[in-house]
Amino acid sequence: MSQEHIDQAISREYAAGFVSAIESDTLPPGLDEDVIRFISARKNEPDWLLEWRLEAYRGWQQMTEPKWAHVHYPPIDLNEVSYYSSPKSMQDGPKSLDEVDPELLAMYEKLGIPLHEQEMLAGVAVDAVFDSVSVATTFRGKLAEAGVIFCPISEAVHSHPELVRKYIGSVVPRRDNYYAALNSAVFSDGSFVYIPKGVRCPMELSTYFRINEAKTGQFERTLIIAEEGSHVSYLEGCTAPMRDENQLHAAVVELVALDGAQIKYSTVQNWYPGDAQGKGGIYNFVTKRGVAHRDAKISWTQVETGSAVTWKYPSCILRGDNSVGEFYSVALTNNFQQADTGTKMIHLGKNTRSTIISKGISAGQSSNAYRGLVRMSPKATGARNYTQCDSLLIGDRCAAHTFPYIESRNPSAVVEHEATTSKVSDDQLYLCQQRGLDAEKAVSMIVNGFCKEVFKELPMEFAVEAGKLLEVSLEGSVG
């Protein structure tokens, strides 16, 4: 297809890019111990948590920003960022949906988030995080019957302090990396999930994150604990308004799958990617990691289409024997977006297995890198990994990179790696057009076909959404 065609098809407007006129209570930019004390006090946190945060902050001060990722951006001045923003009407916290600001609800509707209980027949319980505060968690009653806890983490700190205290930082230590340390110091909210022993969570759980305020960073923190033999499927979605400045999003997600438990964590990430000239957009620096104990399974599925810069490696520590880790990823970059994403599979237990399926799609002048580590420790007898890493290029000004790292210290472990790079060919487009499809529809169909193996891992209703999202993100990539 011609370059002109490509340029046209990659340029669509960002559909979620409106700003809501909600009055908010935002901390002035800048970070020091007082800011952390303020955040902690605002949330009425117990002393141990304040100490935990301060400890993280002190650690962070000793650290420097990582530079190894294949992404380029001007230095971020973390003193320009505001570390807390909450919609004003939320200061006392809503007790039910009726108390939620109608503007907020209207905004969620615009985003297509089914917040009202009556719209929840689809069986999705939603926790919506707006800037830094959790707005409403639906379906709590039904979940409570099953013994499932699904609430803002700020609330869990008070209602289930023993669980939070035991597990927070147990998977991603406070000083794990620069952004994780920053998050640990300043996180303001996020979701908390607890599934009791042997319980299959009766519905999909889901969180929507949205950054609304200008110059705020979003530092949410999610903690999911699945007790022995329990099952849970969790989905997060993300959007942000269009703004000229870059905004920082540095989240931490920790998953704990105890013996025989299964956690499926799906992400549809559509943060504002910046405009066609590469101005604005979210910096998405996220640490996601899960620990799988004996016979447990952790499955990450992600569809990443947004953000100006993405730096994200959802990982599995396969600690228990026979535990399983999976990573299914679609990462699409367009215009000037940059993504460096992948996974780490750390095999510690015997007969642990992991599967990595990564689909990278680059269009425009974007850069898309897969970075993956498979480590077979000396005790991981009989462990196996299969990695398949496919890149699809649209046009000839974009780039795809693959950085697979394999460390095997057990001779019985088997690591398989396959990689392909292909282009959306002119002949494929011609075939589609000869059958009456326009180039844009043709590209999105070809890209969707390329991603099929990953989409089938998403919960049904979100697979459709993901397909549409790709179509939108690709607009302007051909004409």
Place this chain on the structure above:
Amino acid sequence: MLEIENLHASVDGTDILKGLNLSVKAGEVHAIMGPNGSGKSTLGHVLAGRPGYTVTAGSVNFLGQDLLALETEERARLGLFLAFQYPVEIPGVSNMEFMKAAVDAQREQRGEKPVDAVTFMKSARETCKAVDLDPGFLKRGVNEGFSGGEKKRNELLQMMMLQPRLGILDETDSGLDIDALQVVARGVNSMRSPERAFVMVTHYQRLLDFIEPDFVHVLAGGRIVRSGDKSLALELEARGYAWLEDEVA
């Protein structure tokens, strides 16, 4: 239905078609034969609007419209279908999904709603039977891993689902076993109607035993150098092309 006048076309700067004339009326079947490299496939691609194929002179009128002024997909939606000599694969995009998207694109053009999925699936299954393809092919990626003969039958399947006004078949009979050849013939014959026309590129007179053409043309050196009825095909079978090329030269 299709009026081609003095058509000149080039590919990557090489002149391939050099003053081609052809007139096809609704209801007719035209066979085009000719030596390798004479420009038969090029003609099909120029009519379909393949990017990179440049028309340097001449005109083409299709159903009262200036065909050459239309985009590739507009020509298709108008009812022009090209069965490819070498169909390409589209991995991961199921045949079913692909054909439905194509049918819906045509319907949209006519201001109609997308076809109902259940109805479409039923008719796709039936059409599979008609072209002797297992319905399992509907779930597979477009031409993905299909054998040569299966790809050809898949082209026929698409044509039957799309019900075009003009079907251009570029060697759809090549590489087919004798049973498959009959399947293709039956398919085309079932579609023959006073509103529809076919242009069939072929190297073998045996196809014309099953699909009786109204006209047979010989394309050589980028032009139609001889036209006749079915008996011309028999003559070509016996004598080859050399005598014609000599005559023209």
